[in-house]
Structures are given as C-alpha cells and as structure tokens.
Amino acid sequence: xxxxxxxxxxxxxxxxxxxxxxxxYSALKTGEYLFNDGRKVIDKFTTSTMCMFRIANLEKxxxxxxxxxxNQVIIDxxxxxxxxxxxxxxxxxxxxxxxVIAFSGVEIGGVTKFIKDLKKxxxxxxxxxxxxxxxxxxxxxxxxxxxxxxxxxYKGTALEKLLKKMVxxxxxxxxxxxx
Numbered sequence: 263x264x265x266x267x268x269x270x271x272x273x274x275x276x277x278x279x280x281x282x283x284x285x286x287y288s289a290l291k292t293g294e295y296l297f298n299d300g301r302k303v304i305d306k307f308t309t310s311t312m313c314m315f316r317i318a319n320l321e322k323x324x325x326x327x328x329x330x331x332x333n334q335v336i337i338d339x340x341x342x343x344x345x346x347x348x349x350x351x352x353x354x355x356x357x358x359x360x361x362v363i364a365f366s367g368v369e370i371g372g373v374t375k376f377i378k379d380l381k382k383x384x385x386x387x388x389x390x391x392x393x394x395x396x397x398x399x400x401x402x403x404x405x406x407x408x409x410x411x412x413x414x415x416y417k418g419t420a421l422e423k424l425l426k427k428m429v430x431x432x433x434x435x436x437x438x439x440x441x
Contacts, residue, residue: 290355296364301421304364304417310417311365311369312413312425313363314432321359330392331391335389339384339387339406340361370413373412385406390402
C-alpha cells in the first residue's frame with residue numbers, strides 16, 4: 263500500500279509540474295504548453311518549422327544594468343514579437359532566456375525572411391536602464407542580442423528531443439562566438 267501511495271503521489275506531482283503556466287514577465291505560456299496543448303495544434307499539420315532563440319546577452323544585461331532592466335528587456339521583446347506574429351503561431355517562453363515559436367504548417371523557407379527581419383528589429387530595440395520601479399535612466403540603454411536556430415518538426419516525432427537538440431545548437435552558437 264505504501265509503495266502504491268508513493269507512486270500515486272509522484273504521478274500527481276508530475277502532472278502538476280507539467281501543467282502549462284503563464285510566464286510572469288513575458289505573459290507567454292511556458293514551455294510545458296508546447297508538449298500538451300501546443301502539440302495538438304502543431305500536429306494538425308504534417309510539417310512545421312520550429313524556431314528557438316535565446317537572448318544571448320541577458321545575463322550580461324542583468325549584471326550591468328540590473329535584473330529589473332533584464333526583465334524589461336524580456337517584456338519589450340515579447341511585446342514586439344507578439345505584435346508582429348500571426349495569431350495561429352505558437353510563441354512560448356521555453357526556459358530562462360530561451361523562447362520558441364512554432365510555425366504550424368509552414369516550411370523553413372517560408373519563415374526565413376520573417377525571422378531575419380524579426381532579429382534585425384529586435385536587436386534595434388533599446389531598453390532604458392530601470393533605476394527604481396517608477397524611474398528610468400534614459401542615458402543608459404540595454405540592447406538585445408539574439409541567437410536563433412530553425413528546424414523542421416514532423417508530425418508525430420519526439421518534440422522533446424527536437425527541442426533539446428535545438429538547445430544544444432544554441433549552445434554551440436554561443437561557443438563559436440566566444441572562440
């Protein structure tokens with residue numbers, strides 16, 4: 263009985279931990295959404311394009327300008343992307359400085375120009391340094407740097423493995439920039 267009780271508790275814990283939540287700063291669904299409700303939308307199509315990007319300099323912004331400025335960077339970037347992204351696509355905060363856009367039913371060639379333009383415009387955004395909750399220093403501005411990877415998702419394949427592979431590709435991009 264004790265073993266069954268422990269198993270049930272662990273099972274319930276897994277369910278609760280995998281429930282999609284809304285991210286506080288970006289107002290986006292979290293990565294768990296992709297594995298549940300998001301997958302149902304994506305799997306309506308044979309192929310889709312998955313775009314994962316990372317704010318490459320978020321840690322640096324947090325260190326140099328403060329965490330509040332870093333949070334504002336996330337808010338401003340996400341607001342810009344949401345304004346320019348069609349409603350049928352899924353945009354989530356995957357983990358920390360990583361985000362995913364699922365272009366359901368679209369091949370990579372159909373999103374490449376959009377992603378290049380998006381990167382260019384996001385990297386032009388300037389976020390004033392936040393001094394207090396209600397004060398900004400307009401003389402100090404944080405600028406965003408993005409690393410982006412695109413890949414094709416095929417209906418019915420392991421989405422979790424695909425996203426883990428994309429995380430590794432982003433890490434490799436960072437290593438290439440360092441060396």
